[in-house]
Amino acid sequence: MVASPFLLPSLIGFAVFSFLPLLISILISLTDWNGLDELTAKGFLHDHFIGLDNYKSILQSDEFWKVLKNTGLYIVLYLPLMLAVSIAIAHLLSRPRKGVGVFRVIYYIPVLTSWVAASLIWKSVLSPKYGAINSVLEIFGIQGPGWLLDERWAMPAIVLVSVWKDMGFFGLILLSGMVGINKSYYEAAEIDGAGGWTKFWRITLPLLTPAIFYVLIVSLINSFQLFPQIMIMTDGGPNGATQVMVERIYKYGFRYYKMGYASALSWILFFIIMVCTMIQMRGQKKWVNFDT
C-alpha cells in the first residue's frame, strides 16, 4: 500500500502553515522590519537585520516585566479558584440525581459561547454604576468596586469571568475522571465507617490526580494566551493593568507595525510556555497517582 497520497494534504499543510512560518518567524524576529516595507531577500538582511536586539530590548523593558507580573497575578488567582470550582461541579454532577442532565448542559453553555459574546455580556454585568453585580451589592448597602475600570480590580474581574467560562470544560474532564473511579474503593471505605468528606479527601481526590494534572497543564498554557477577553473587556487597561503577552504581540505587530519586535515576543512566549510545561512534567511524579 502506498502512504503518500494519504499524507499529501497534511504534509502540504505542515510545510505551509507550520514549518515555513516558523523559519520566517525566526528571521523576522532578528530584524526591525515594520511589516510594510518591500521585503526582498537581499534588502532584508542588508537593511533590517539587527541580530538579537529585539530580544535584548524586550528583556530590558519595564513593560515586559509588568506584563509577566500581570500574567502571574492572573495565574495565582485563576488556577486555585478554577480548580476548586470545577472539582466542586464535577463532584456535584457525578452523582445520579434528578435533573443532573439539565445541569450538565447548563454548565457547558459558557464553554460553547464565543469569548467575544461572553466578554460583551460580562462587560455590562461588571459595569460600575449600573451593572448587575454592583446593583445587587447596593441592595446590601455595599459600594461595589469599579471592576474593569479600577486598576486593582481589573485583573481579578478578568479572572472571575475566565473561571465562569472555563469551569464547565474542566469540570467535564474531571467528571469523566471521577466516573472512572472504581466503586469498590468507596464500598470498602463505607464498611470501615468513612463519611462523605473523608471519602472525598482520601479516595476521590488522590485518584483524580491524573485528571487534575491534565487540567493544570492545559489551563497554565491557556493562562499565557489570554486574548479575546482582554481585547473586548479592557483592551489592556486601565493603565496597563491587564496587558498580557498575546495582547502585546497583537498590538506591536498590527497596531504599532513593529513586526520584528512582535515576532521576538512570540518566541519568548513560546519559551516561557515550554519551560513551565517542562517544570510541571518533572514535578508530576511527586503528586500524581497513576495506580488506580
Next chain:
Amino acid sequence: MAIPIEWIPKEPTFAAYIKVFSRFPFLKTIGNSLYISIAYTLITLISASMAAFAFAKIKFPKAELLLKCFLATMMIPTQVTMIPLFVVMNRLGWINSFGSVILPSIFRPFAMFLLVQQMRTIPDDFLNAARIDGANTFQVYRHVALPLCVPTLATLSITTFMESWNDYLWPLLMLTDKTKMTLPIALSTLNGQYATEYNVLMAGSLISMIPIILVYIFAQRSFKSGMIAGGIKG
C-alpha cells in the same frame, strides 16, 4: 440601559434585534460564519483522517519520525506562526478571502492524533478481509476504516466546529471587510461602535450563541447513534 436596573423589563421589545440587523449586515455575517465553520470542519476531518490512516495502517519509512514532527507542532503557540502567515497572506492578496481562514484546517495535529489512536485499535484482519474482496487502498480507507471511526469523527466535528465558529484572533487579522466578517469579529466591531448600547450588543451576542447551542444539542444525538453505528462486533 434602564436606570436603576429593571430586573424584569416592563415593556419587552425586539427593537434591539431589528437594530442589529439594520446597522450591520448580520445575516451575511451568520452565513459567513456557517460557511467557514462547515468547510473548516470538513477539511479537518478529511485531511486528518487520511493522514491518520497512513500512520496507523500503512507501513512506510520514517513514519514514527514524521508523526513526532507533526505532533511536536502542537506545542508551538499559534501566535508564533501568526505574523509570518499574515505577511504571506498579505503578499498573496488573500486578506478578506475565506480561503485564508479555512485552509489552515488542512493541518490539524490534534485531530490527527486522536484519529491515529482510534485507527490503531482497528484489527488488521478487517482491512485484509476487504482487500481480499478486491478493495483498493482508498476503498479500504473509505468503507472500512472511516465507518469504524465514526464516534471519534463525531466528537471531533463538534469541537472543530465550535473552535472555528468562535475563533477570534486569526479571523480578526484576515477578515476586515464588513461583508466578509465572521460573527465574533462583527460583534467586536459592534462593541467599538455602539459601546454604550448594551441592548444591541446583547441581542447580537445571543444571536451568535443560538447556532452553536443547536449544533451541540444536535451533535450530541448523532454522537450517540454514531456509537451504535461504529460498534461492530469484533
